[in-house]
Structures are given as structure tokens and as C-alpha cells.
Amino acid sequence: MNVALGDAGVVAAFVAALTAAISLIAGHVRDDEALRRTGIRVAWVVLGGAVVASIALERALITRDFTVRYVFENGSHRTPPLYNFATAWSSLEGSILLWGLVVALYLSVVLVKFRKRMGDPLVMWATVVILVVAAFFFGLMIGPADPFQTVTIPAGFIDGPGPNPLLQDNWLMAVHPPILYLGYVGFTVPFAFAIAALITGRVGEGWLLETRRWTLFAWGFLTVGIILGAWWAYDVLGWGGYWGWDPVENASLLPWLTGTAYLHSVMIQERRGMLRVWNLSLLCATFSLTILGTFITRSGVIESVHAFSESGIGPVLLTFFGVIMVVSVGLIGWRGDELRAPGSIDSPLSREGSFLANNVLFAVFAFVVLLGTVFPLIVESLRDERISVGVPYFDRMTMPIGMALLFLMAVAPVLPWRKASGELLRTRLEWPAWAGVAVLVFAVAVGARGATPLLAFALAGFAAGAAIRQIALATRRNGWRGFVGRTNGGMIVHLGVILIAVALAASNSYLRQAEFTMVPGDTVTFAEATFGFDGLEVTDQSAKRVTAALITVDGETMRPAISQYASGQTIGTPDTSVGWTRDIQLALIALPDENSEGVLVRATSQPLIVWLWNGGLLMAIGTALSAFPTRFHRRPTDPVSAPVVSSAAAG
Amino acid sequence: MAIIAIAALTFGTIADGGTRTEGERVTALTSTIRCPQCRGQSVAESNVTIAREIRADIRTRVGAGETDAQIRQVYIDRFGRSIVLTPDGTGFTGLVWIIPVVAAALAVSVVGFAFSRWRREASSTGEPGTSSADRQLVDRARSERKTSASRRTSK
Structure with missing residues (x-):
């Protein structure tokens, strides 16, 4: 039943996506309104099929239908309801289905939003591109990533293993993937419009304005998704870290970097009509990086190039990536003449100049991350030699880029369009610079040491000064509206980024870690705190047996634990004492055994961790504020210096 | 300071x-x-x-x-x-350290080159790349703007 329902949904969505795409194109070519309407109607079946398939998978998981291979391999009677629900995206096939569902959702929103403009070739072609992407993913589910394969239950089978224990230990894992996918997949829409603009030859600024909010929406969710992932890693893995430059993490960071570059450079095009090729390339790169990311994380290639051939999905994804690249580059080349923009950027010391610098930095950043991620594969395939590229490499290479970005965040917001004079810069930057100095002096006064973190704090203060200056000026002029709109909302996003930068610099530079073997009654002192071990506490839960060590830290009881799952796997469940200025995290690493009668506990003390998550929240708020419409739209034909016609004058 | x-x-x-x-x-x-x-x-x-x-x-x-x-x-x-x-800083693996630096230098020089070309264009033609058609476009947009603004004011 579940299998039949699921298969029907997947096949329906696949066939509908192809049929709709073909009839839309045919309707366009023959200028046949009826065919076009049919195409749009059929396009809705994609969402229907995706929803049916998703319900079928959830139903199979909830009813523990072990005849479905996905449930057989990832389900269990013992998994609590929330994590059982989230099991639908805990493994390859399910996550591809989630991808398909999200594409279908975006497709439907496009169909609703642009329902009156389906006759417009730009919208029509964009819809076709989204349909093709949807068809690809549902095609994957018919082929190498079928979530509804069946299995014959072996005799004596009682229960499945359940999802990976690491994925059922924290509620963040239930929400992180859907949010990340909303971001990842959301870039399909601006990408589709970019391709449509190239096909129709309407490469002006129309498609940019059309997709501005879509891009912001996708970018905002990608940001939140990445930060939730870091939070999960911090809470669950228990090593005091939140970012390990793991290929999976890098795969989510790459489109974020190019997407961020795009959000900035697009403003030059809107204002000055320049950089068309670059913006199109950035969008195409962002979308293809999401596909490349899926390939890197899902094909097993990152373990070793030799694992590549074992997975059926790898070559298909790589081919799709290749097709996207060829199509994008081909179209950009074909439209090359029309993409050549008039005008020039007058001075590097201008808003345009700073956006260009921003783009250079983000492009280099993305390049470093991509190179570090795939370099071991390159070396292995060319030289048959295995090397590792890890945290120290990425830290060292990205740190200067991060510093330069902080500096740019301080200077760029005060720069005018066209050209700035030194005098103007000096007046506008004066008090942001004082803010930087104040932060630096404060940091030194509270005991922060070391050139790198201090430089980071000073630049962060400088950048925060520039962002606050902009918001202060805007609110003085426009009241609460000084918080909304692209520039002001963008400054709030900047403040979020600055908080994160400070938290990164502080937590990396002042991390302290120690391991203790303790027997009940022991006390140790570490990082100005006293730790007393009171004994062990065992509780049985449906899916796991939890053995917690009761440790009193300065009067507060913490319970780092080791959880033993029914499947036999054990994972640590660290406990974190969260504070505004520092976190203390305890991880229980080993229980008493024949070698040692004490427990082994790992303590990590890191300052300002909580500001990583708060910075993320601020970024999300800022993104929402930037999407909020400002009252007056400056028309692209208005000269830069033209006053905005106010309602008072118009009244 | x-x-x-x-x-x-x-x-x-x-x-x-x-x-x-x-x-x-x-x-x-x-x-x-x-x-x-x-x-x-x-x-x-x-x-x-x-x-x-x-x-x-x-x-x-x-x-x-x-x-x-x-x-x-x-x-x-x-x-x-x-x-x-x-990774090692020498031999083939050393490339992983060198390539990004080269790429960054390349990117900076491309942008630098673009700026110098723009400056040359600007100084040779007065206003960069404007033709009479562009002029007309700007004039039309300006007059459109003026009429729409005055329409709004008169309302």
C-alpha cells in the first residue's frame, strides 16, 4: 500500500513535470494558449505527486512498514515520534524526496505568484527550468535513489536499527535539514529566471528585480540552516566545536558564499546596469554548487574516489552538474553581445568599488573552500597518494579573507555611489573608527590577548560602528522605517555577521580543554571553575539507556551522558552550561571499566559561544527586514542623486 | 586615535x-x-x-x-x-597552498585592469561609452519623470 502510493506519487510527479515542460514549450512555439494552459494545470500535479509520495514515506515510517527497504534500514519501533518523523530525511533516498518536495513547493508558489503572467516568455521559460529540475530529482527517485524499494522481511526479524543515533539525540536535527533545503533548493527560482532571461534575451534588469525577494528568502533560510547545523554539531558532538570544515559543511557553505556575493553585486547591476555576465555567472555557480554539494555529500566520493563507482547516484548527479555548467556557460556565451554593459565604475573608492572588492573576496573564499574540499580527491586520482586537508588549512587560509571582509564591512556602507573624496570618508568614518578603538581597548582591558583576535575585535567594532551609523541616520530620518528596506535590513544582517565574527574569534582563540578521570567524591579545578563528581545515574528510555555522570560545576549540576542504543551503538550526550560570556561543556567520554574505575570527562570552556546563535538570529531578522517593502521605490531610470518624491509633496 | x-x-x-x-x-x-x-x-x-x-x-x-x-x-x-x-607545503601537495594565493592575485589584477581601462575610456571620451541613442534615452526618461512627478503634484 505505502509502496504503491509512494511509487505512484513519484511517477506522477516525474511524468507531470516532463509533460508540463513540453506542453509549455510547445504552447510557446506554436503560440497555442490552450496548450499553455494545459501545461500549467499539469504542473500542479508535480506538487500533488510530491505530497503523496512524502505522505506515503511518513506513513510507512509511522506504521513501521518494514517491507519498505527505507523503513527496514532506518526505522525502528523504539524511535520517539518526532525523530521517527524526521527519519524521512535522515538517509539518502528520503533526503532526495525532501528535495523533490521542496522544488515542487517552490514551483507551486511561482505558479501562483506569476499566474497572470504565464504568457510572458520570461516567466514561461523560468517555469520550464524549474520543471526540468523537478523532473531530474523525481527521475532520481525512479532510478538510483528509489525511496520505495521493497524488501522481504527475514524470518525472526523483530525491529529495525532506527536512524543514526546522532540524528535522534537533539531536536535541531529534525528542523535543520528542511530549513537548509528551503535555502538550497530556493536558489532554483532565481537560477531559473536567470536562464529564462538568457533564453529570451531579456538580459536587462527586469529579471533581477523579479527575483530579488526569492533570492533573499533562499539566502535567509540557507543562513539559518547552516547556523542550526553548527548549533547541532556543538550540542551533540561534544568536542566544543561547531564547525569542522567537513565536506558536508563545506557543501552548504559554498552556495552561501557565492549567493552572498550575488546579493551584493546585484546592486551594481540594478543601479548601474553593469556586471551582467558576472551576476548571471554567480547565480549559475550558486545553483550548480548546490548540485555539486549534493554530489559530494551523497555519492560517497569524499571517502575515496574508489567508493565513487559503488554508488549509483554519483555519476548521475555529476552529469547533471556538467549539464548545468555547459548550458549556463553556453547561454552566457551565446548572449555575450547583449550582455556587454555600457558605463564604467568611476573610482575604486565608491559603493560600486567596494561591492567589487566584496565579490573578489567572496569568490576567493569560495574557491579556497572548494579547492580544500576536493584537493584530496585530485591528489588521489592523479598521484594515487592519500592526503588530508583539514581544519588547520581552512582556518589559516580563510582567516585573512575574513579580516578583509570585516574591514570592508566597516568602510563600504559609508561610501557613496560613483566616487568618494578622502575628506568625505574621513568625516563619515570618524566615529565608526572610534567605536573600533573603544572595542579594542575594552577587549585588552578585560584581558583579551593575542594579535589575531584583537585585530578581529577592533575591525568588528569598526564595522559595527558603520552599520549602526547607517541605521541611526535612517531612523532619525524615517522613524521605524529606518529599520526596513534593503540597506537598513542589510546593516542589521551585518551586525549579525559581526556578532558571529566576534564569537568565532573569541571561541577559537580562547578555547580551553582538559580531560579528567574522576571517581565519586573527586573535585578538580579547571578554567576558574570547580568540578565535583557525585556519581552515576542510569535511566532507561524507549530507544536508549542513558548513563549520566552527575557533576556539580560551581553549584550547578550538569549531566553529561553516554547513551546506549538498542542497536548497540553508543554515543555521547554532552551537557552545556550556557552563559552570556562563556559556555562550559562537559562530555562523558568513558565509563568505568576493567582498566579504570573512574569516569573520563572532557571539559571545554569557550567564551561568547552564545553569540554565534544570537548573531544567526539577528541575520535572520535582518534578512526579513530587507525583504520588507520600503514605501518609495526609486525607479531605475532615476538619477542616483534624484530626491525621492515623498507622499507629502505628492499629496 | x-x-x-x-x-x-x-x-x-x-x-x-x-x-x-x-x-x-x-x-x-x-x-x-x-x-x-x-x-x-x-x-x-x-x-x-x-x-x-x-x-x-x-x-x-x-x-x-x-x-x-x-x-x-x-x-x-x-x-x-x-x-x-x-597538507605539505612542498611538491604537488604544495599547490593547495599556492593556487588560492595565485587566484587571489589574479582576481585583484583583473579588477585593477578593469579600473584602468574604465579610467582610460572615461578620459578619452569624456563620458564613457555614451552614444546619441543613449542621450535620447536619458532625455526621454527624464522628461517622463518630470511629467509623472508634476502629475502627482497636481493631483
């Missing part, structure tokens, strides 16, 4: 002392050694038995006064080159 900034930065750097405690050295070292049984994690990140043992071993060696390079070499001898997460 600059003086205060430089003074604070210098003080903060020098007062650091420069020497690292043994704990800091252990933390730094363990994050450069890959956990042999994990997927791309360092021994600092992982809590599996082997990672724990390597951490303990590194702590002992640091306590016994071995240098960072000596300790890393011990692990390279035992597990091979891929045990360290920092």
Missing part, C-alpha cells in the same frame, strides 16, 4: 607572553592529527577510543618535552602522510 589603537594592539600582543602552555599545545596539536577511524575528523573532535588514546599519547609526549614537529613525525611514520590534516 591611531596611537591608542596601535598601543592597545601592541600591549595586547606583547603581554600575551608568546609561550604557550602545555594544554594549549595539546589542543593545537590534536586538531592537526586526523582520527584514523573517523570521516575527516581530527582527534580533537572525535571521542572514539583511538582518538582518545592519541590525545592521551600527545599529552604525554608534550609533557616529556617533545617538539610539535617531532610528535607529528611519530604519527606520520606510523600512519602515513594522510594522518596530518595540514
Whole structure:
């Protein structure tokens, strides 16, 4: 039943996506309104099929239908309801289905939003591109990533293993993937419009304005998704870290970097009509990086190039990536003449100049991350030699880029369009610079040491000064509206980024870690705190047996634990004492055994961790504020210096 | 202002002392050694038995006064080159360090070249790349704007 329902949904969505795409194109070519309407109607079946398939998978998981291979391999009677629900995206096939569902959702929103403009070739072609992407993913589910394969239950089978224990230990894992996918997949829409603009030859600024909010929406969710992932890693893995430059993490960071570059450079095009090729390339790169990311994380290639051939999905994804690249580059080349923009950027010391610098930095950043991620594969395939590229490499290479970005965040917001004079810069930057100095002096006064973190704090203060200056000026002029709109909302996003930068610099530079073997009654002192071990506490839960060590830290009881799952796997469940200025995290690493009668506990003390998550929240708020419409739209034909016609004058 | 900034930065750097405690050295070292049984994690990140043992071993060696390079070499001898997460700076692997620097230099020079071309264009034609058609477009847009603004005012 579940299998039949699921298969029907997947096949329906696949066939509908192809049929709709073909009839839309045919309707366009023959200028046949009826065919076009049919195409749009059929396009809705994609969402229907995706929803049916998703319900079928959830139903199979909830009813523990072990005849479905996905449930057989990832389900269990013992998994609590929330994590059982989230099991639908805990493994390859399910996550591809989630991808398909999200594409279908975006497709439907496009169909609703642009329902009156389906006759417009730009919208029509964009819809076709989204349909093709949807068809690809549902095609994957018919082929190498079928979530509804069946299995014959072996005799004596009682229960499945359940999802990976690491994925059922924290509620963040239930929400992180859907949010990340909303971001990842959301870039399909601006990408589709970019391709449509190239096909129709309407490469002006129309498609940019059309997709501005879509891009912001996708970018905002990608940001939140990445930060939730870091939070999960911090809470669950228990090593005091939140970012390990793991290929999976890098795969989510790459489109974020190019997407961020795009959000900035697009403003030059809107204002000055320049950089068309670059913006199109950035969008195409962002979308293809999401596909490349899926390939890197899902094909097993990152373990070793030799694992590549074992997975059926790898070559298909790589081919799709290749097709996207060829199509994008081909179209950009074909439209090359029309993409050549008039005008020039007058001075590097201008808003345009700073956006260009921003783009250079983000492009280099993305390049470093991509190179570090795939370099071991390159070396292995060319030289048959295995090397590792890890945290120290990425830290060292990205740190200067991060510093330069902080500096740019301080200077760029005060720069005018066209050209700035030194005098103007000096007046506008004066008090942001004082803010930087104040932060630096404060940091030194509270005991922060070391050139790198201090430089980071000073630049962060400088950048925060520039962002606050902009918001202060805007609110003085426009009241609460000084918080909304692209520039002001963008400054709030900047403040979020600055908080994160400070938290990164502080937590990396002042991390302290120690391991203790303790027997009940022991006390140790570490990082100005006293730790007393009171004994062990065992509780049985449906899916796991939890053995917690009761440790009193300065009067507060913490319970780092080791959880033993029914499947036999054990994972640590660290406990974190969260504070505004520092976190203390305890991880229980080993229980008493024949070698040692004490427990082994790992303590990590890191300052300002909580500001990583708060910075993320601020970024999300800022993104929402930037999407909020400002009252007056400056028309692209208005000269830069033209006053905005106010309602008072118009009244 | 600059003086205060430089003074604070210098003080903060020098007062650091420069020497690292043994704990800091252990933390730094363990994050450069890959956990042999994990997927791309360092021994600092992982809590599996082997990672724990390597951490303990590194702590002992640091306590016994071995240098960072000596300790890393011990692990390279035992597990091979891929045990360290920092790729070699020499030979083919060195490219991973050099390529990004070259790419960054290239990107900067491309932008620099673009600016110099724009400046040349600007100085040779007065206004860059404007034709009479552009002029007309601008004039039309301007007059449109004026009429729409006056329409709004008269309403």
C-alpha cells in the first residue's frame, strides 16, 4: 500500500513535470494558449505527486512498514515520534524526496505568484527550468535513489536499527535539514529566471528585480540552516566545536558564499546596469554548487574516489552538474553581445568599488573552500597518494579573507555611489573608527590577548560602528522605517555577521580543554571553575539507556551522558552550561571499566559561544527586514542623486 | 586615535607572553592529527577510543618535552602522510597552498585592469561609452519623470 502510493506519487510527479515542460514549450512555439494552459494545470500535479509520495514515506515510517527497504534500514519501533518523523530525511533516498518536495513547493508558489503572467516568455521559460529540475530529482527517485524499494522481511526479524543515533539525540536535527533545503533548493527560482532571461534575451534588469525577494528568502533560510547545523554539531558532538570544515559543511557553505556575493553585486547591476555576465555567472555557480554539494555529500566520493563507482547516484548527479555548467556557460556565451554593459565604475573608492572588492573576496573564499574540499580527491586520482586537508588549512587560509571582509564591512556602507573624496570618508568614518578603538581597548582591558583576535575585535567594532551609523541616520530620518528596506535590513544582517565574527574569534582563540578521570567524591579545578563528581545515574528510555555522570560545576549540576542504543551503538550526550560570556561543556567520554574505575570527562570552556546563535538570529531578522517593502521605490531610470518624491509633496 | 589603537594592539600582543602552555599545545596539536577511524575528523573532535588514546599519547609526549614537529613525525611514520590534516607545503601537495594565493592575485589584477581601462575610456571620451541613442534615452526618461512627478503634484 505505502509502496504503491509512494511509487505512484513519484511517477506522477516525474511524468507531470516532463509533460508540463513540453506542453509549455510547445504552447510557446506554436503560440497555442490552450496548450499553455494545459501545461500549467499539469504542473500542479508535480506538487500533488510530491505530497503523496512524502505522505506515503511518513506513513510507512509511522506504521513501521518494514517491507519498505527505507523503513527496514532506518526505522525502528523504539524511535520517539518526532525523530521517527524526521527519519524521512535522515538517509539518502528520503533526503532526495525532501528535495523533490521542496522544488515542487517552490514551483507551486511561482505558479501562483506569476499566474497572470504565464504568457510572458520570461516567466514561461523560468517555469520550464524549474520543471526540468523537478523532473531530474523525481527521475532520481525512479532510478538510483528509489525511496520505495521493497524488501522481504527475514524470518525472526523483530525491529529495525532506527536512524543514526546522532540524528535522534537533539531536536535541531529534525528542523535543520528542511530549513537548509528551503535555502538550497530556493536558489532554483532565481537560477531559473536567470536562464529564462538568457533564453529570451531579456538580459536587462527586469529579471533581477523579479527575483530579488526569492533570492533573499533562499539566502535567509540557507543562513539559518547552516547556523542550526553548527548549533547541532556543538550540542551533540561534544568536542566544543561547531564547525569542522567537513565536506558536508563545506557543501552548504559554498552556495552561501557565492549567493552572498550575488546579493551584493546585484546592486551594481540594478543601479548601474553593469556586471551582467558576472551576476548571471554567480547565480549559475550558486545553483550548480548546490548540485555539486549534493554530489559530494551523497555519492560517497569524499571517502575515496574508489567508493565513487559503488554508488549509483554519483555519476548521475555529476552529469547533471556538467549539464548545468555547459548550458549556463553556453547561454552566457551565446548572449555575450547583449550582455556587454555600457558605463564604467568611476573610482575604486565608491559603493560600486567596494561591492567589487566584496565579490573578489567572496569568490576567493569560495574557491579556497572548494579547492580544500576536493584537493584530496585530485591528489588521489592523479598521484594515487592519500592526503588530508583539514581544519588547520581552512582556518589559516580563510582567516585573512575574513579580516578583509570585516574591514570592508566597516568602510563600504559609508561610501557613496560613483566616487568618494578622502575628506568625505574621513568625516563619515570618524566615529565608526572610534567605536573600533573603544572595542579594542575594552577587549585588552578585560584581558583579551593575542594579535589575531584583537585585530578581529577592533575591525568588528569598526564595522559595527558603520552599520549602526547607517541605521541611526535612517531612523532619525524615517522613524521605524529606518529599520526596513534593503540597506537598513542589510546593516542589521551585518551586525549579525559581526556578532558571529566576534564569537568565532573569541571561541577559537580562547578555547580551553582538559580531560579528567574522576571517581565519586573527586573535585578538580579547571578554567576558574570547580568540578565535583557525585556519581552515576542510569535511566532507561524507549530507544536508549542513558548513563549520566552527575557533576556539580560551581553549584550547578550538569549531566553529561553516554547513551546506549538498542542497536548497540553508543554515543555521547554532552551537557552545556550556557552563559552570556562563556559556555562550559562537559562530555562523558568513558565509563568505568576493567582498566579504570573512574569516569573520563572532557571539559571545554569557550567564551561568547552564545553569540554565534544570537548573531544567526539577528541575520535572520535582518534578512526579513530587507525583504520588507520600503514605501518609495526609486525607479531605475532615476538619477542616483534624484530626491525621492515623498507622499507629502505628492499629496 | 591611531596611537591608542596601535598601543592597545601592541600591549595586547606583547603581554600575551608568546609561550604557550602545555594544554594549549595539546589542543593545537590534536586538531592537526586526523582520527584514523573517523570521516575527516581530527582527534580533537572525535571521542572514539583511538582518538582518545592519541590525545592521551600527545599529552604525554608534550609533557616529556617533545617538539610539535617531532610528535607529528611519530604519527606520520606510523600512519602515513594522510594522518596530518595540514597538507605539505612542498611538491604537488604544495599547490593547495599556492593556487588560492595565485587566484587571489589574479582576481585583484583583473579588477585593477578593469579600473584602468574604465579610467582610460572615461578620459578619452569624456563620458564613457555614451552614444546619441543613449542621450535620447536619458532625455526621454527624464522628461517622463518630470511629467509623472508634476502629475502627482497636481493631483
